Every structure is written in C-alpha cells, then in structure tokens.
Amino acid sequence: MQKQPSSGPLALGTFPRSKNLVGMLSEHLEREIREGRLVPGDRLPTEAALAASAGVSRTVVREAVASLKASGLVETRQGAGAFVRQPPPGFGPVPGIERATVDDIVWILELRLAVEVEAAALAASRRKPADIEALDGALAEMARAHAVGQDGVAADLAFHRALAAATGNPYFGRFLDQLGELALPRRRLTPHKTFGPDYLDLVEREHRAIRDAVVAGDAALAAAAMRGHLAGSRARYAGLA
Numbered sequence: 001m002q003k004q005p006s007s008g009p010l011a012l013g014t015f016p017r018s019k020n021l022v023g024m025l026s027e028h029l030e031r032e033i034r035e036g037r038l039v040p041g042d043r044l045p046t047e048a049a050l051a052a053s054a055g056v057s058r059t060v061v062r063e064a065v066a067s068l069k070a071s072g073l074v075e076t077r078q079g080a081g082a083f084v085r086q087p088p089p090g091f092g093p094v095p096g097i098e099r100a101t102v103d104d105i106v107w108i109l110e111l112r113l114a115v116e117v118e119a120a121a122l123a124a125s126r127r128k129p130a131d132i133e134a135l136d137g138a139l140a141e142m143a144r145a146h147a148v149g150q151d152g153v154a155a156d157l158a159f160h161r162a163l164a165a166a167t168g169n170p171y172f173g174r175f176l177d178q179l180g181e182l183a184l185p186r187r188r189l190t191p192h193k194t195f196g197p198d199y200l201d202l203v204e205r206e207h208r209a210i211r212d213a214v215v216a217g218d219a220a221l222a223a224a225a226m227r228g229h230l231a232g233s234r235a236r237y238a239g240l241a
C-alpha cells in the first residue's frame with residue numbers, strides 16, 4: 001500500500017528572504033530525516049504543502065527535493081511524489097578525532113558550498129566537449145582507485161578542477177588551487193579502510209549525478225546535485241565530533 005504524506009508537522013518555519021532558500025529548505029528537510037521525524041518509506045508532503053509551510057515558491061521546493069535526491073536521502077516516483085530513502089552510510093569509527101579538526105573541515109565545506117554550487121550551474125551552461133571529457137576521465141580514475149582500495153582523492157580533486165574549468169571563469173580554478181587537498185578532507189582524518197566501500201560508492205554516485213546534470217545542460221539540477229554532495233559531506237563530517 002502506498003504511504004500517505006507525513007502527517008506530523010515539519011519543523012520548517014518561514015525562511016528569511018535574504019537567505020539561500022533552496023539551501024535552507026533542503027537542510028531543514030535533511031534534518032527532519034536524520035533526526036527521525038521522517039523515516040524511510042515516508043512520503044514527503046506535497047510540493048504545494050511544503051511551499052506553503054516554508055513560505056517559498058514551488059520552484060524552491062523542487063530544487064530542494066532535487067538536492068535531497070542527489071544526496072541519496074529521497075527518491076521520486078512518477079505520479080506518486082518523493083519518498084524518504086534509508087540514509088546513505090556515514091563513516092566508520094574514527095578514534096581520536098579532534099573537534100578543532102572537524103570544525104576546520106566543516107568550515108571549508110561551507111566555503112565550498114558558497115562557491116561550487118554556482119560553479120556547477122555555470123559549468124552546465126558553458127561546458128564544451130573537452131570539459132565533458134575531463135569530467136569523464138576524472139570519474140574513470142576515481143572508479144579505478146576505489147576498485148583497488150585507494151581513496152581516490154586525486155581523482156576527486158581533478159573532477160572539481162575540471163568542473164571549475166568548464167565555467168570558463170579562471171577564478172573558480174584558482175579558488176580550488178588555493179585550497180589544494182584541504183578541499184578534500186578524507187586524508188586528514190584516518191586511513192581509507194575506515195571509510196569502507198559503501199561510502200566511496202556514495203561519493204562516486206554523487207559525482208556522477210553532478211556530471212550527468214552538467215552534460216544535460218541543466219544548470220538548476222547541476223547546482224542541486226553539487227549542493228547535495230557538499231551539504232551531505234558537511235553533515236557527515238560534522239557528525240564525527
């Protein structure tokens with residue numbers, strides 16, 4: 001039997017006009033899922049109900065749900081709506097991790113969110129065949145690294161640099177060059193074995209969703225996929241403290 005939309009009130013509230021409405025709504029919905037007020041199998045409230053509850057447009061709702069879908073937290077079913085999935089796996093145990101290290105990682109991910117979501121949208125609008133080749137090459141290298149038990153950080157960074165190049169704006173690439181491997185925090189915490197193949201598979205899927213949106217020339221979907229990827233990473237790392 002098909003589940004009805006969640007009947008309990010969601011802790012949304014009306015969002016300030018000066019904020020990133022898509023990001024705020026997706027983060028609030030993610031919190032509802034991760035804190036158990038929405039559980040796997042639950043159907044999200046309708047687009048109209050979410051828009052009215054949060055005081056935002058239906059376009060904002062669609063982009064927020066797309067972001068959650070890119071994060072693997074919801075799935076959409078034709079004609080039925082959006083449903084909560086089992087949350088993607090987090091990290092294995094990380095002994096001795098310091099709060100300051102986690103804070104630093106989360107701050108960098110927040111900075112990347114502010115820059116790379118727009119970069120993904122621009123890349124979808126401006127990409128050239130050579131850019132797509134570079135993205136595909138980085139994805140292939142990531143898959144090869146993961147298959148032999150490596151963390152794939154170099155390929156991950158190559159993917160984000162290729163995306164930055166696809167914007168046609170050299171300052172996006174310079175931003176990533178300044179961060180270097182600080183942009184990819186996995187090596188700062190623990191050896192690859194503590195992450196596990198499920199986590200690396202999730203990382204690969206998130207990157208492929210970004211690539212597919214860029215190739216399709218869908219700026220809104222590319223931005224949502226990047227937001228889902230980076231916001232999901234921020235939530236996972238924040239949970240380590």
